[in-house]
Amino acid sequence: MGKILFKNARILKMNGEDIFISNLVTNDNLIEYIGDDYEPYGPFDRIIECNENLLMPGFKNAHTHHPMSILKSYADDLPLHEWLFDKVFPIEAKLSEEDVYEFTKLSILECFASGVTACFEYYFHYYAMLKASEEMGMRTYMLLTPSLPEEELAAIHEQYSDPEGLITTCFGLHSVYTPTPEFYEMIIRLVNKYHTPFYIHASETPNEVKECMELRNMTPVQFVESMDLFKYGGGIYHGVVLNDNDYEIIKKHNLTVVTCPGSNTKLASGIADTEKMVKNNVNVAIGTDGPASNNGLDMFKEMWLVTGLQKLLHNDPSAMDAKCVLEMATINGARAMNLTNSDILEVNKFADIILIDLNKPNMRPIHNIVKNLVYSGSKDVVKLTMVDRKIVYEDGKFYVNQDVDEIYKKCQYLADKLTK
Numbered sequence: 217m218g219k220i221l222f223k224n225a226r227i228l229k230m231n232g233e234d235i236f237i238s239n240l241v242t243n244d245n246l247i248e249y250i251g252d253d254y255e256p257y258g259p260f261d262r263i264i265e266c267n268e269n270l271l272m273p274g275f276k277n278a279h280t281h282h283p284m285s286i287l288k289s290y291a292d293d294l295p296l297h298e299w300l301f302d303k304v305f306p307i308e309a310k311l312s313e314e315d316v317y318e319f320t321k322l323s324i325l326e327c328f329a330s331g332v333t334a335c336f337e338y339y340f341h342y343y344a345m346l347k348a349s350e351e352m353g354m355r356t357y358m359l360l361t362p363s364l365p366e367e368e369l370a371a372i373h374e375q376y377s378d379p380e381g382l383i384t385t386c387f388g389l390h391s392v393y394t395p396t397p398e399f400y401e402m403i404i405r406l407v408n409k410y411h412t413p414f415y416i417h418a419s420e421t422p423n424e425v426k427e428c429m430e431l432r433n434m435t436p437v438q439f440v441e442s443m444d445l446f447k448y449g450g451g452i453y454h455g456v457v458l459n460d461n462d463y464e465i466i467k468k469h470n471l472t473v474v475t476c477p478g479s480n481t482k483l484a485s486g487i488a489d490t491e492k493m494v495k496n497n498v499n500v501a502i503g504t505d506g507p508a509s510n511n512g513l514d515m516f517k518e519m520w521l522v523t524g525l526q527k528l529l530h531n532d533p534s535a536m537d538a539k540c541v542l543e544m545a546t547i548n549g550a551r552a553m554n555l556t557n558s559d560i561l562e563v564n565k566f567a568d569i570i571l572i573d574l575n576k577p578n579m580r581p582i583h584n585i586v587k588n589l590v591y592s593g594s595k596d597v598v599k600l601t602m603v604d605r606k607i608v609y610e611d612g613k614f615y616v617n618q619d620v621d622e623i624y625k626k627c628q629y630l631a632d633k634l635t636k
Contacts, residue, residue, distance in 0.1 A: 218261030219243050220607075221254055225266035226574070228585070229561040230273050230546050235585055240271055242567040245605035250563060269599060270572040270585060273561055274333025275515040276549025279453045279474040279503025281339045282323035282348075283316040286631050287508035296421055296483045304508060307634060315630050316341040320348035322627045325620065326513045327354065328609040331598040333568040336474070336503065336553050338388070338415075342372055349383055352616050353606050355568060357553035359388045359415055362399040366406065373410060379554065382604055386450070386554075388415040392428055392436045404443060413450035413554070416440060419462065420454035421485045437462040446471060451552060453503065455493070456486040463496055472499045472552040475544075477521035478512065479505030490544075491526045491535045501549040502541075515545050516593045523590060538590035571600035 222240040227250065241249040241257045249257045284304075291303035316339065327335060338359035339345060349356040358376070360369050369387070376385045387406045389395050395403075407414050418436040419425055428436050438461060440446060446465070451472030458466075466473065475488045493500045502522060504513045519541045526536035550559035558566040574582065578592045601609040614620050 219248070219257070219259070221258070221260040221263045222271055222569075222571070223254070223263055223265050224268060225271040225571070226268055226585070227561060228270055228272040230543070231560045231562065235270070237268060240561065240569075242569070242602070242605075245567055247561060247563055247565050247567050247569075250561065264571075264600075266571060267575075269574050271561065271569055272572065273546045273550075273559065274568045274570045274601060274603070275331050275545050276501065276553060276555070276558075277327060277332045277335045277504055277513065277515060278472075278501035278549040278552045279336050279338070279476055279505055280323070280513065281506030281508075282320040282335070282337055282345065283311065283339050283341070284319070284506035284508040285323045285326075286311070286315065286319045286627070286634065287506075288511050290631075290635055291508065292482075292511070296485055297423070299483065299509070310634055311341065313341050313344040315634065317344035317348050318623065318626050318630060320345050321352055321618065321623050323507060323513060324348065324352045324354045325614060325616070325623065326507075328352075328601045328603075328614065328616075329598060330514050330516070330595040331570040331572075331601055332513065332515060333570065333601060333603045334550070334553060334555055334558060336415075336501075336549070346372075346376070346383060352618065353382070353603050353608050355555070355558065355566075355603055356383045357555070358383060358385045360385050360406075361387070361389055362395065362402050366402050369402075369406060370409070373406070373412070377410075380557065384554065386412040386415065388450070391417040391420075391424070392439055393424065400443065404445060407445055407448060411448045413448055414440070414445040415450045416445075416452055417454060418452040419457045420480070422457050425457045435459060435462055437465050441465045441469070451499075453505075454480065454485070454488065456480055456488045458489070463492075463498075466498055467496060470499070472501055472548070474501045474503045474552060475522060476503045476505040476510070476518075477525055478518055479509040481521060481525070482511070483509055487525045487529050489526075489529065490522060491530055494536070494540060499548050499551055500544050501552040502544045503549075514595050516589075516595055516597075519545050519590045519593070538584075538587040541590050542586055567602055567605060569600075569602045570598055573597050573599040 239254045334355040340363040446469040455473040523536040547559045558568045
């Protein structure tokens with residue numbers, strides 16, 4: 217993309233500084249300059265007049281299953297166990313590489329339109345997801361689980377282990393109730409060999425915790441720690457039901473809890489106490505979960521739910537302030553994915569940037585932009601999304617070197633074939 221000048225923008229670095237009006241220059245995939253004296257950094261391949269709209273780091277969707285967009289609005293209004301075992305798993309068993317490839321692309325389009333510049337992805341048919349992510353230009357942190365032979369998982373990780381790359385990987389498991397003993401052993405070997413963080417769905421529902429206690433006399437978090445899988449960090453997805461001992465383990469290993477309020481609300485799984493987590497200095501990130509359990513990949517909706525549900529849970533309108541929630545959706549998610557070069561807007565950081573249109577009715581009047589983003593924002597205010605070195609979405613149009621209408625048609629055809 218060469219050099220781009222974002223001129224006359226409100227800039228929210230997300231590093232603790234107040235919002236200020238200035239200019240930002242990107243050079244290839246990096247931020248080269250932020251300030252008033254931009255002319256020495258020219259000539260520019262493109263000048264974007266921001267008109268005092270807001271530049272900020274892109275959102276980090278810290279937990280999703282992109283190919284599950286095939287099941288969007290297919291199996292709704294069901295309890296988690298029935299939804300998962302009676303509806304989701306039977307369809308998933310039919311999915312081909314082509315299915316996963318096409319529906320991953322569809323989900324990435326929705327992410328770009330929502331201002332998401334990085335995703336923590338977990339599913340199967342890794343090669344199809346990797347191909348889709350690379351072609352579309354989505355920064356992806358991919359969880360590898362025992363759906364392939366051990367040597368093949370190791371090869372994928374070695375190929376995608378460069379922290380400066382568009383795609384990186386770590387290891388994990390689906391949950392404590394699905395893997396075989398052999399799967400546990402495989403992942404233990406891989407985590408210890410490569411010293412990677414470990415992630416798992418854990419403590420998502422009261423019933424899951426109850427069954428784990430009955431079977432092992434330990435909570436899911438305690439059971440994972442007993443196998444020393446958190447020795448290099450990592451975290452859990454959901455964390456709806458946690459006790460004091462779980463919190464000690466989370467703090468001991470500096471784990472991330474990825475809260476997924478939209479999915480947990482829709483499946484009536486419960487409300488994760490993110491207010492308590494923050495007060496315990498836990499790194500809390502936000503994920504949408506898959507489009508089958510949430511039906512959307514909209515971080516604005518998730519931010520509103522995070523704060524709204526905490527106010528209800530604690531009967532306290534001051535609980536979970538907007539600034540904290542915006543940090544969860546950006547820099548905390550970057551921390552969860554080891555994206556240390558993509559967390560804030562700063563010179564020599566990755567150019568993973570979004571431009572927010574403040575000239576929308578829901579963003580006016582301007583009293584507090586951060587609160588407007590969390591309490592009033594919606595994905596229609598995303599004017600531009602830039603990942604790595606490329607503008608992938610701008611003013612309602614995608615720039616992904618793909619025929620978007622063809623993606624829609626292909627996904628509809630595949631969905632009809634698989635579900636009828």
